[in-house]
Amino acid sequence: MGRTPCCDKANVKKGPWSPEEDTKLKEFIGKHGTGGNWIALPQKAGLNRCGKSCRLRWLNYLRPNIKHGEFSEEEERIICNLFANIGSRWSIIASHLPGRTDNDIKNYWNTKLKKKFLGIVPSQKKQQHQLQLQQQQQHHNLFSSLFSLSQGGRNTTAPDLELVAGLGEFPSLISQRIPGFASTSTTATAASALLQVPYRQPQQMMERSHTTMIAFGNSDPSCNSSGGSCTQISYGTELEYDYDVGRGFEGEQISIDNYATYGGLEYNSRTLRPGGGGHVETPLDYTYEEIKHLLSSNNSGCNTINNDNPSLP
DNA sequence: AATAAACTCAACCGCCGATAT
DNA sequence: AATATCGGCGGTTGAGTTTAT
Known part of the structure; x- marks a missing residue:
């Protein structure tokens, strides 16, 4: 037999996070850390969310020193250099850009850099x-x-x-x-x-x-x-x-x-x-x-x- | 000004290797 | 040993926003 299920997937909240949920998650991790167990975290923090969802929200948005906004030319160069070398290993690429998340970089590549470097002009159908x-x-x-x-x-x-x-x-x-x-x-x-x-x-x-x-x-x-x-x-x-x-x-x-x-x-x-x-x-x-x-x-x-x-x- | 098309990006989904039971 | 979950990852989706017609 395996482990017990992590959460009742049918009854956990999905979709965008509310400011209240963000605050709860931030405060809990600020006080107790993640404890290395994302699955147990939402219940302890009083959140009706799946642990995976908490992890994603924390890593991509709430954790300290996250950089949002425009990528510098140097960052672009690093992303493209690494992409040319290793392909879409976004987590590896992110590890070379402090403050950037793999999700951010992936989005940035897919929406802007790919077009830029492949010479695609965003336009009509x-x-x-x-x-x-x-x-x-x-x-x-x-x-x-x-x-x-x-x-x-x-x-x-x-x-x-x-x-x-x-x-x-x-x-x-x-x-x-x-x-x-x-x-x-x-x-x-x-x-x-x-x-x-x-x-x-x-x-x-x-x-x-x-x-x-x-x-x-x-x-x-x-x-x-x-x-x-x-x-x-x-x-x-x-x-x-x-x-x-x-x-x-x-x-x-x-x-x-x-x-x-x-x-x-x-x-x-x-x-x-x-x-x-x-x-x-x-x-x-x-x-x-x-x-x-x-x-x-x-x-x-x-x-x-x-x-x-x-x-x- | 209206609306259709295109874009952005947060969040979800599903897969995989590691690990707990 | 078998089985199921965990944690992490890359791919995809879709609601909200912006831009073009």
Whole structure:
């Protein structure tokens, strides 16, 4: 048997919070804290709400030092930089913007930044429809370009696209599965951003596995990534790593191009779990203009993607 | 000035891994 | 060991507001 139910879902209040409810929640948490138990909190605080609802209200609106209002250009740049690297991991992105919540950032991206960086002008229905067609064409062009870039016009298939978007940061894996195609971080992140295919998308067709990866890249910090495996992690460093593997890949050695450091914490770009390797710098530290270029790449833009240096579109 | 369309954002929903029973 | 909830997350919704016609 499991636990007892947290609340009577049929009888708890839903919808917008009243000022009185806000005050009750604030005062209770101010005095007693959350106690690490959101489910028990509403009853103790005298609120007819589900614990989940209290948690959300507190985290997104009531807790101290929440920043509301306009995002600065620097914040925008950070959001886009991280989005280009890791996709829609809003909680991770929020952790790099003090005072901002994941919900805020998600809303801001969906309503403003996406349009800004994809070159979409908010407008009427007709234009919206045109934009949809335009975006579909962009997607088609992007992948046509990506594939013709390295394969001389090979036909693109849906699994190929998912693979590039999902595993693009591991060029060796990509090239093993799609012979002749040398994926880069740039092609993968562009693919993910434009198709809105998060990196974890391939989970549906792959198996989850835990494995140990061994860094075997060049340890020279000044090297460029033309070899596809430039990193500052010490040669031979073992890294505990959860990742989604295709059949036949578990346990093999993988290059680790995109282990990244943000805000003093190390993450690998797939799991975003603090890693155990040495200090590394992300090769994807895009400038504002580079991000814009990356996300808004059209047919001609895609052809300029630099396979040798992913940090340069 | 009226109203239809578009936009914003707080809140909900459902999924997943961890954990309690 | 099995089962159900918890906590956290990303995706989606819809009421209220703003803008365009």
